[in-house]
Every structure is written in structure tokens, then in C-alpha cells.
Amino acid sequence: MKVRSSVFASLCLIVEICGIALFLRGFFPAPVKSSFTLKSKLSDQPAEPGPGDAGNSSKVPPALFNRVVVLLIDALREDFVYGAKGRHFMPYTRSLIERGSSLSFVAKARPPTVTMPRIKALTTGSIPGFIDVVMNLNSAAMLEDNLIWQARAAGKRLVFFGDDTWLRLFPKHFELFDGTTSFFVSDYTEVDNNVTRHLDAVLEWHDWDVLILHYLGLDHIGHLSGPHSSLVGPKLIEMDNVLKKIHTSLISKETEGTLPNLLVLCGDHGMSETGSHGGSSEPEVNTPLVLLSPAFGRKAGLEKAEPVEQVDLAPTLALGLGLPIPQNNVGRLLQPVFQSTPLRQQLRYLQLNAVQLSRLLKDSSPHFHKEEGHELFRVAEKSHANWVKLYLEGNASEVLLNVGKKVLKQYLDALKAMNAALSRQLGKYDMYSMVLGMVLILQVLLLLLLAMPEALSSGAEVELPLGPALLSLPFFLLCLLAAAMHVLVCTSAGELCFPCNLHWGATIILFTAASAGLCLLLSLAARRLAPMGRPAAKSAGNSGCFSELDVLLLSGTVGHTLSLAASSFIEEEHQTWYFLLNTLCLAVFQDVCRKYFREKRPPADDGALLAPRDKPAHSSSSNRKWLALTTPLMTLTFCRLLRSLNQTGVQWAHLPDLGHWLTSSEHKGALSLLAAGSLVLVFILVHRRCSLVSKIALVLGLLGVYSYRAAVGNVLFPWQQDGRDLSKGVLEARFVYVFVLGILFTGAKDLLRSQVAVADGGLKSRGLWEVYAGLVLLAALVSRPHNLPVLSGCLLIQVAMTRFIWRDLQYDAAQVTIMHVWFGQAFFYFQGNSNNIGTVDISAGFIGLETYVEAPACLLTAFSTYTGPLLWAIHLAWYLTSQQDSRAAPSLGHGCFCLALLRSTPAAAYIIMVTALRYHLFIWSVFSPKLLYESAHTLVITVVCLFFTAMDRKPTIQL
């Protein structure tokens, strides 16, 4: 079966998109969230089961503790307290754990073991997944139901000292606070002194209920010199003294008539043997959790600390303070804390926790009634009701106690099962989906690479042995093998994997596609390898005559792909592109010089000037030469100016740039002039190839863009009256949309005509140019006013390069495509984008809309983000089509194939790297957002490739 290379490329990209979607599904598990958007309230709490007339049973049981101190020590590893280090350096704490009235546990933290998600886990009781972290990058404040909010709502007074992450998460929640920044890792004394200096005053002062202390020093020492450094001991002694101070002044002093106080010592995460954290190794995950209160019975000696989950602290503290449990909590209360209360109250606590968990389970899983935990909960609730009935009847015998203990056990089992069901869905990578997705993506990449010589040949067709491959024995064997493996994985892993929950039809299609791809790959590889002898020598000869430009294009593509393995290069990816683009322009400049200077080298090198002497008739050609020589230099200058327009990235993002200068209100006049100038330039550059109707539409549209910006208040109208109030500019924007659609429609009409009717080549390229003009108009509307120079610069470079460089130097389709892709990438960053979700301009989605409507808002935001790559890709389509008439080579197919190859190479490589680095410290702050950007970019390029494929068709009817 022969397929055109554009069709082949589009098919490959579609399969790749499926693979990426599957990978993303495995990489970002769907978060477990309660469907209630409100926070839980005291009045919503479930009533105690049993007969309806049971007195005050619908209330939350009273608080157990009066005041609570949470002493959170960053990176406190479990063995720093329970191990040998603890015995040496934390003697007071150890004596309390061994003989005092205390409860000690080993709390397991979930990866990512990084401070911010861990604070979220401690306060909400939920386990934030990566997608939560990515999605909440914009809103720093915590919106979810949490302990701090509940305490504040219940009128408790909170005091906080320590890491300022808390202050960002919970602004305006604390009565008294002092944040220390964790920015200077090399400082490990001052950060802690800044916390401790408040301690005496606060302990004297009695007007607070909850005190939270977050010490950072230990974490900094870990980052500096690891867990075995000599600095750790003194730091632990310091922490032990802090604990001693709090304990002696607060906990051990029992005041009559009030409830006992509670001191919680915990760590947010541990540290690995090298001192870092973020991953899921045992020392990073295990943290100590010690609760000290006179309410607990004294211990006889050192017991083995019981392992619990870190999230279990949230429901325990909530119930201990008489607050409702946060809605998304997946933890279960620490039963030993409540041991001293009457049995009825204990059961009530357990019931509250169980009801909350079952609600969450109901929301998160459609098959919740099949879950074991839900069933256990039903049974426990029923027997609880019976017990309450017995109790209220005044039956106070041994039987009641035994039944009560049984109910307690039932509740604990139910909690355990529900917790297990919930945490199965969270915080874990679904490796099976990830591997399946990766297999698909890699297959596509290898197919594209293997088909490259054929697809880029003059025929631009790929011979796919689809029939033989599908009828061959290996195909069926592979299908069987895949099915067997699927059954094996799904039966062993249970409900955890996404592919196991897929509809069986989809599964069959997935596995057939994967095996067919593998068979195709094998047969293609066999065909490549078979005539090894002759072409090998030939290709060796070919590679010898690579020009410098080819070497640059290849090494740039490969180098950029490799650079994605380093987090700094992802953060500063724009620098990579600017750098490559600059080098590209210099290489082009060298090519131009070579073309114009070397051929006409005067025979005698007497140092004379190089202007063509004996050609007065060809003054236009000499003009052309100088223009061609200045084009790369002009491009370089423009790129330099545009890159100072928006500083992006991380390291240098804070530096002032032209964009900030322009958008400040004092420079509105300059911004207006610049925007107007850019719009005029856009018109001059685009209108030449447009039909008359489109020209008029373009003028009106660009005027509309300016008046929209004036209406929104970004720019000044020369005749604007001062008192005019700002509107949303809906009318103006819609006015522009009409013209955008009009121009696109005329373009589409031409394209359709060229598809059906005669092969009038001009028609197609004219149509493409109109589509391009329409998109330019749309881009002018959605891009921020200070970014309009980016648009006009883009057009200027395109026009100049087309006229003087690409045609004259006879670059082939592949080279031109790679250059377009590089330019597109650089312009993506010129617009001010970065690999951080925060730079997406969401306001573009509201242009011309009264309210938020999801579909157009998403489309507009995507378009405004990917304006650069899209405009360059459409320009590429137009350029290749207009070239196609003069030369017979099917350049459009070549271009489409190169686009697909250039997109799938970094995408596939990046996905493999992300999988390898999935426990990296920066996985959710750097790598995950980049993964989303890569996926979105691949989607955009797939759409472009489909468009290319549609354009690549030969007219069907010959008149």
C-alpha cells in the first residue's frame, strides 16, 4: 500500500496524540475531590445513628484539647528521633517518648516529598496529585477545605512562625505571624532563630488556641551536607531544647478546670542519604509523629512506633479540637488519641470520620457500592445504631461493652478499607498506561525515522506493507501476547490501571494498533536493512557533502532534544531557541555571502572593492544582492529587539523589559504609537497578495483591533474624550471577528475551488494566503498590545526571507521547514510565553465574550499562546504551495513530514526523560508543566499537519 508522505505523517501524529493522552492519563491520576464546593460545616455533620429521640446526638462531640502546638521540623527523618541520633541529640524528647504521657508514630509521607504539597496534606488530609499542583500554580492561596480555615471559622486564634509557604497558602488566617523565607539554603541558623525568638513571648501570652512553628534549619543542613553531617547534631539539640521549653511551660503544667493541651512534633518529609528530598525512598518518606499531652497514659518503656499515614493527623486534630473534618480528607483518625474517652464518644468520632470518607468515596468512584470499604461501613453503621439503642435503654452490662468493642473494630476495618480504596487512586503513577503510551509514541517516532528516506524522496510516497503485515503470523502472535499480558497485568494490579477500566472495544483497538505498528516497524526495518551493501556506501558519500547549514540544523534539533533532560534548560528553553536562531541567521548570512561573493571573485586579488563592476545594466540585481545581504542582519536585529520585549524564563524573569515599560500607564502614548505602527506594518505586508475584498476587510479589521484596544483602555485614541469609561470592548471585538471569518471564508472558498476544479496553481496559493491573512488579523486581535511588534516583526521576517533568501538560495523543503519550525519556536517565546503555566494569557479567552464560555475561550487561549508556531506553519504551507508550481517536487508533502518528525522527536524523547525523572525534586514545578506544553504543542502541530494533508491533494476532477 502506497501512502503519500503527508497522509503518513498525519496518521503518525494522530497515533502519537493517542499515545500522549494515554501517557498523561497515567502520569496525572485523576484527583479525588469531593463534589461539594463549599467547606464542611458543623451543622452538616451526620447525626449519631440510633433512635431519633437520642438527645444531643447530632452535635459534634466536644473538643478534647484546649490548646494545640504543632512543632513542624522540616526534613525531620524518622531515625532523628527514634534512632541512635535521637538518643544522643534529643534526650528530652526521647525520655518523653519512652516514659512520658505520649503517643508516637511513624508517619508516612506521600511523594512528592516537597514542603508545599506536604503542608497541604497535613492541613487538608488529602493527597495533592501533580495535576493539582500544576493547576493551582496561579492561585497560591489554598481554596480547598482545610483545618486552618475550619479553626479560624470556629473562632480559634491561630499563631504562626516559620516557613512563609504557610502564609502564602493561608493568607489572613493567622492572628500573629512571622514568615521566614526558605530561599537562602546556606543559612541554617538565622532561619531558626527568627522562629525561636518569638517563643518566650508567645508562651507567656495566653490569647491563642493553635500555635504552629515550622523550622527550616534542618532541611537546609540536609541540602548543604546531608543527614550525616556534623551540623545535624547541634541542630537536633536545639530542636530538643525548643520542645523542652514548650513542654515544660505548657503541657506539663496542668491547670484545673480546663482541658489538657497538646503538643505535636512532626516532620513534613524526611531526607535521603544524600540530603535531598522529593522522591519516594524510605528515608524520605518516613517521618516521626509524636503527640504529647497529659491526656494520654504514661508509658512503661520504649515501644515500637506504629506506622501511620501523614494525612491521619488532619482528622485527628480536627476531632480533637471539635472541628468538622475537612472534606477531601482521606486519612483516618489515630484511634489511640481517643482511647481515654467514653466508648460512646469514641464510636461517635469513628462514625464521623467514616461518614466523611464514604462521602468522598461516593464522589470519586462510580462503583463505590462495590467497594469493600463501603460495605463494611454500612454494616458498622447498622451495628452502631443497635449499640446506641442498647445504650440508651440503660443496658450497662458486660454485653454492651463487648458489643461496643465489636462495633469499634468494625469501624476501624471500614476506615482502613475506605482509606485504601481512596489512596489507590492517588499519588501513584499508573505505570501501565504510561508504558503503553510510551510504546505507541516510540513506535511512531521509529516509523517516521525509518520512512524518512522514502518520504523525502522525489515521489514523496511511503510504501507501507500493511496487508502482508496484518496477515502475517507475527501480527497474530503479538496480538495474543499483548492480550495475555493485559489480562495478567489487570488481574494482578486490580482497578488501579486506567487501561484495565477501558471499554473492551477500545482495548482491542489499542492493542491491535500497537501490534500492527510493531509489525510495520519490523517489516520496514527489514526492508531498510536488506540492501545494506550499496546504499551504505552511497549515504556515506552523501553525508560528506552536508553543508554547514545542514550540520547546524541537525545538531540544533538533536541538541535541543537532549537539553530537555536538564531542568534549567527547560526553564530557560527560550535561551536555547534564541541562541540556535541567531546561529541559523549567521549561517544563512554566510551562505548568502558565499553565493554573492565567491562566484564573482575577481581574478586578480588586488584588494579592490567587491561591487560588481562591469554590470551597469543589472542594477536591480545588485540592489537585490544588497537586500539579500541585509536580510539576515535585519532578522538578527529584530530578534534581538523582540527578545528584550518580554523577559521570560526563571533566572532572568525579574529583569525589567520593554514590555513592562510600555504597559506602565505613563507610557501609554508610546504604546499607542507602537501598536498603531505595527498594525500599519501588518497591513502593508499582508495586503499585497490579497484580493480586493479581503484588503478592505483587513483594513476594517485592523481598525477594529485598534478601537478594541482603545475601548479596553490599553491604548489611546487621538480623538478620545477623557471622561469615557472603559467597556469590555465586546462590540469592537465582535466587529473584528466578522472580518476574520469573512477573510477565512474567502480563503476557504478558493481552496475548495482549487481542490475540485482545474489545477490552477495560483488559486491554491492565493487561498492559502487569504487564510493566513485571516489568522494574522485574529492574532492581532488576541495578542496583547505591547506584543503587536512581535506580530509585525514576524511578518516582516517572513516576507524578507521569502523574497531574498529561501527562493534565491534554493533551499529544499526540508531545510525551509526546519527553519520555519525554529522561527516558530522562537516567536513562541518572543510573545512572552515560557514553560511555566503561569504565563498563559488567559485574558485572550474573554475577548469579545460577555461571559465565560468554555469552548471559544479555550480555543482563543490556545491560539493566542501558540500564535508564533501557527503563523509560521501556515506561512510554510503557503510558501511550499507557491513553490510547488515552479518545481515539480512535492514539497508540501516533504514539509508536512518534516513537521511531524520535528515534533515527535522532542516529544518522544521528553516523555521518556520524564518517566525516568519521575521522582526528581522539580518534577511538578518544572517537568510537569513542560509535559503539558509539549502535549499541547503536539496537538497544535497535528491540526496543522491535517491541514497540510488536505492541501496536498491533487485536484480530483480535471476539466
Place this chain on the structure above:
Amino acid sequence: MWDQEIKGMASAHVILASTILLATVMPTIFLQNFSVYQTHLAWLYSVAGLVAAVNIALFWLLGVGPAAKRNSFGHKVSRLIRCCLYFCLSCLFFHAVVLLYGAPLLQSVLETFSLAVLLSTFTTLRCLCLLGPNIQAWIRVFSRDGAMSVWDTSLQITTACSIIGAWLGAFPIPLDWDRPWQVWPIPCTLGTTLGFLSGLVIAPAWIHWHRQHLTYKSK
């Protein structure tokens, strides 16, 4: 004769390489607190100055420079002035290119310009010594198959290596390691120097390796 020429060039290169080492070590005797990172510009100019002096001396002694047609004093002076002019122009050119690559426009101008001076010393100065202020000859040497002697090939290789070294030197700048040598323009100057050094090593080796295939057509 071949071997002799290669040997001469190799020894010249060895002298140049040891000059760079000397320029790194020697100022510690005269200057207090001298180090490559902290007093970077001092190091840079000591290297540039010494390399320039040694280059000029070497080519003058070896006599591989351009054959002067007219040997009058006035002609010599005008050539010298043109050489200086070309050197300054090349410094400005490199400065412009580095600016285009994204160096800050006003901040640390001196550092940027020093990088340009270093690059010019390693590339333009050698061209001037070897070919004279003759653009035609430069174009010939730097176009494909334009080398006409062993020295031309060595010039090609060292120039390309210096520029590629500077280019590659920019890569560690965005990394977030916070090391003292990541400050602009230290990675680029170090890259240039290392590139030049490797060029000095590569050139004789390459010529020696390819001496069978190399055929230099005479003028």
C-alpha cells in the same frame, strides 16, 4: 619539506599554547589576589596581550607573513595602520555579534567588549599576521578548498575552533548551579581559550593525518 613545515607549525603552536599557560600563571607573581574568576578581566587581558605579542613575534621571525610588493616605509606604515583599523573593526564586529546573541546592551559593556577583544586576538590577529590587511585573501582562505599552505589550514582550524569554543561556552550560563565561573562572560572566554588551545593541538594533528590528501595549489 612537508614534515619540516608541519614541525615548524607544531612548534609555533606549542609556543602559543605555553604562552597562554604562562599568561595564566605569571600574573600571580606580580599581582596580589589574582585569580581567573575574581580578577577575570586582568587574566583576560594578560592572555590577550601575551598571545598577541607572541603571535606577531612568531610570524615575523618565521617570515610566513604576506609578501610585500612594495617595501617602502610609507607603505609599511599604511599597512600597519590598516591592520590596527581592521583589528578594531573586528572587535566591534564581535561585540555586535555577542550583543545579538543576547548579551546585555548597557550592563557589563566592558566585559562583553573584552570577550570581543579576546576573540579578535585569537582569530583576526592571526589572519592579519598571516595574510595582511587583504580582504580578498581572507575570503579565499575561508571559502571551501581555499587553503594554499599549511599555515592557511592551521588558520582555518584555529579560527573555527575558537569561535565554536565561544559558542559552546555559552551553554552552561543558564544552568542554576550558582558557581563563580557562571558569571558573564567567564564561560565564553574560557570556552574561547579552550577552543583556541584545542585548535592549536588539532591543526598539526589533522594536517599530519591528511597529508596524503592535501594538495595545495600554488597561486
